[in-house]
Amino acid sequence: WTTFTGRHRQLSWSGMFFSFVLALAPHFCIAETGRFLWLSDLHYDPYYSQGDAWVTRGTSCSSANAPSEGQVECDAPLSLIQNTLRAAKDALPSPDFILVTGDISRHGMDRLTTAETTLTDIFNQIGHGFRSVFPRTSIVWCLGNNDAIADYYLDVDDPKVLRMAMDSNLKSFM
Numbered sequence: 420w421t422t423f424t425g426r427h428r429q430l431s432w433s434g435m436f437f438s439f440v441l442a443l444a445p446h447f448c449i450a451e452t453g454r455f456l457w458l459s460d461l462h463y464d465p466y467y468s469q470g471d472a473w474v475t476r477g478t479s480c481s482s483a484n485a486p487s488e489g490q491v492e493c494d495a496p497l498s499l500i501q502n503t504l505r506a507a508k509d510a511l512p513s514p515d516f517i518l519v520t521g522d523i524s525r526h527g528m529d530r531l532t533t534a535e536t537t538l539t540d541i542f543n544q545i546g547h548g549f550r551s552v553f554p555r556t557s558i559v560w561c562l563g564n565n566d567a568i569a570d571y572y573l574d575v576d577d578p579k580v581l582r583m584a585m586d587s588n589l590k591s592f593m
Contacts, residue, residue: 453515456507462565463541464494464525473526494525497544504552517549517556521563529569538568 464480466472472481473494479485480493489499524541528534549558564571 454511456511456514456517457520458503458507458517459520460522460563461500461503461519461545462494462522462525463497463500463545465497465537465541465544466525466531467493467496471531475526497548500545500548504548508552514553514556517553517558519549519558519560521561522565523560523563524566526565526570528565528567534568538566 464473467480467489468483468485468487470481472485474480475492478490478492480490485493485496487496487498488502489496523545524538528538531537
């Protein structure tokens, strides 16, 4: 579960947590069958259609004229995530639980001057969004490779992202 690259250690928190959840699942099951929602890679960008939006391949993610529901090659605006949650609720109004397997935040957090504040705000907004649509449903959160300040890297010797997640609205689900 730990890989070494040079002098830095990286740990796959979401993979480790998901494995841990699966290992314990038989001990906590209350039914032989059930239904759950599985969402992943939301990549919420609070700066979508603004100057600090994540931009790839020359797309207009940072333009005020960007489509309000998002577009290919851009991280998601809040409206897309809200519509996704409403569609999930329509598809399965009362799931036994919800599994969110990481990548809640946008790409390129390390390019923002307010990265820590923005990441905490993302966790808060997404946590609030889930809680408002599914107020009584248990949610299992896994942090992904983009849920840290530097994409694809989580320094296990200084896990700021874990503290930020615990201090945000996500803590009510953990």
